Amino acid sequence: MANSAQAQKLVYLVTGGCGFLGEHVVRMLLQQEPRLRELRIFDLHLGPWLEELKTGPVQVTAIQGDVTQAHEVAAAMDGAHVVIHIAGLVDVFGRASPKTIHEVNVQGTQNVIEACVQTGTQFLVYTSSMEVVGPNIKGHPFYRGNEDTPYEAVHKHPYPCSKALAERLVLEANGRKVRGGLPLVTCALRPTGIYGEGHQIMRDFYHQGLRLGGRLFRAIPTSVEHGRVYVGNVAWMHVLVARELEQWAALMGGQVYFCYDKSPYKSYEDFNMEFLGPCGLRLVGARPLLPYWLLVLLATLNALLQWLLRPLLLYAPLLNPYTLAVANTTFTVSTNKAQRHFGYEPLFSWEDSRTRTIRWVQALESSAQ
Numbered sequence: 574m575a576n577s578a579q580a581q582k583l584v585y586l587v588t589g590g591c592g593f594l595g596e597h598v599v600r601m602l603l604q605q606e607p608r609l610r611e612l613r614i615f616d617l618h619l620g621p622w623l624e625e626l627k628t629g630p631v632q633v634t635a636i637q638g639d640v641t642q643a644h645e646v647a648a649a650m651d652g653a654h655v656v657i658h659i660a661g662l663v664d665v666f667g668r669a670s671p672k673t674i675h676e677v678n679v680q681g682t683q684n685v686i687e688a689c690v691q692t693g694t695q696f697l698v699y700t701s702s703m704e705v706v707g708p709n710i711k712g713h714p715f716y717r718g719n720e721d722t723p724y725e726a727v728h729k730h731p732y733p734c735s736k737a738l739a740e741r742l743v744l745e746a747n748g749r750k751v752r753g754g755l756p757l758v759t760c761a762l763r764p765t766g767i768y769g770e771g772h773q774i775m776r777d778f779y780h781q782g783l784r785l786g787g788r789l790f791r792a793i794p795t796s797v798e799h800g801r802v803y804v805g806n807v808a809w810m811h812v813l814v815a816r817e818l819e820q821w822a823a824l825m826g827g828q829v830y831f832c833y834d835k836s837p838y839k840s841y842e843d844f845n846m847e848f849l850g851p852c853g854l855r856l857v858g859a860r861p862l863l864p865y866w867l868l869v870l871l872a873t874l875n876a877l878l879q880w881l882l883r884p885l886l887l888y889a890p891l892l893n894p895y896t897l898a899v900a901n902t903t904f905t906v907s908t909n910k911a912q913r914h915f916g917y918e919p920l921f922s923w924e925d926s927r928t929r930t931i932r933w934v935q936a937l938e939s940s941a942q
């Protein structure tokens with residue numbers, strides 16, 4: 574617990590606070606950060622659930638704004654001690670243009686950094702992604718790697734390119750002088766594939782399974798491991814980093830940390846079945862039902878159709894050459910850097926994470942009836 578001199582004096586700003594991860598970070602901060610006086614939530618789209626938070630002891634300020642607008646970011650940040658920059662355009666399906674992805678993820682991050690310098694906000698936590706490392710375009714496996722594992726990070730897709738550029742900006746900004754003369758302290762968290770309550774792609778797979786009569790069809794071999802981490806633990810890591818950054822600035826400033834917990838190593842589809850199975854879905858096939866070359870062909874056809882139909886409508890299915898390559902390349906992390914640097918231990922066990930996610934999927938089922 575904080576002592577009384579420390580109590581309730583800090584102002585935090587969370588960008589993207591109304592998204593999937595952002596909402597968990599906001600709720601976690603309110604539960605786990607006793608030094609909070611004001612929590613500002615900055616997002617393009619504000620959620621109605623914010624209203625219920627405004628009755629608590631911490632002042633919750635909702636700010637509708639766009640990270641691509643430097644003046645809006647700077648105005649929101651004035652007087653904040655810590656910024657947790659989560660806002661981003663998470664698009665690997667071709668919904669947004671590469672230019673828009675760059676503007677939000679790279680220019681938006683540059684605006685947050687400049688606003689720190691301009692307003693004197695000294696601590697910046699950035700939500701990066703495993704995608705800044707890989708899987709790379711060559712499909713090299715990253716097997717139980719850590720932050721220091723050598724890996725050829727080569728990207729072509731706009732999303733990983735933008736996250737890698739933004740992460741670099743954040744790390745290079747560490748040590749810059751902010752208003753008042755103190756050094757900016759930054760660090761970046763790299764979640765693997767996040768799952769949990771509110772995960773849109775899990776929702777999509779669940780509904781797809783229901784449409785297919787309670788079945789999903791295996792496309793990826795069981796041997797391909799995909800790193801996953803529970804949203805509550807990712808949120809907890811953000812809260813801890815933000816809390817410890819001041820005390821351990823020399824150690825943590827300019828560092829990257831993978832987000833990890835005790836979630837098991839499995840293929841993307843087998844992992845999803847941990848939640849979808851208990852909700853009545855079945856994964857058909859002990860091996861992929863289609864040969865890989867046929868999946869590549871279908872994914873390429875989808876990309877072609879997307880391009881042809883673009884003037885008329887947005888066709889953005891889950892399967893495209895990029896998502897197939899990511900799902901079909903082993904990428905898992907095994908590290909304890911966060912534990913060594915700032916004492917992180919997962920707040921939620923695998924059993925808790927699984928139960929919470931299953932309950933959420935079950936609630937989707939009953940709300941759909």
Ligand SMILES: NC(=O)C1=CN([C@@H]2O[C@H](COP(=O)(O)OP(=O)(O)OC[C@H]3O[C@@H](n4cnc5c(N)ncnc54)[C@H](O)[C@@H]3O)[C@@H](O)[C@H]2O)C=CC1
Binds near residue numbers: 594640641703766
């Ligand atoms: N979902 C995942 O598996 C992973 C996500 N990440 C990163 O975590 C962060 C959050 O991702 P999710 O919560 O999954 O995405 P999300 O789409 O649910 O949340 C992103 C939030 O950012 C807001 N936003 C988008 N453009 C904005 C703009 N121009 N100005 C202000 N707000 C804007 C959105 O309205 C949304 O509330 C992203 O930076 C993403 O790159 C990293 C690794 C894995």
Ligand SMILES: C[C@@H](CO)CCC[C@@H](C)[C@H]1CC[C@H]2[C@@H]3[C@H](O)CC4=CC(=O)CC[C@]4(C)[C@H]3CC[C@]12C
Binds near residue numbers: 703767842891895900
């Ligand atoms: C081939 C299909 C057969 O069922 C399965 C397609 C699944 C894909 C839609 C997902 C597989 C891996 C996911 C990505 C991964 O978890 C890493 C990510 C990190 C991020 O920062 C953003 C999201 C994502 C790119 C995530 C997106 C969905 C997948 C490609």
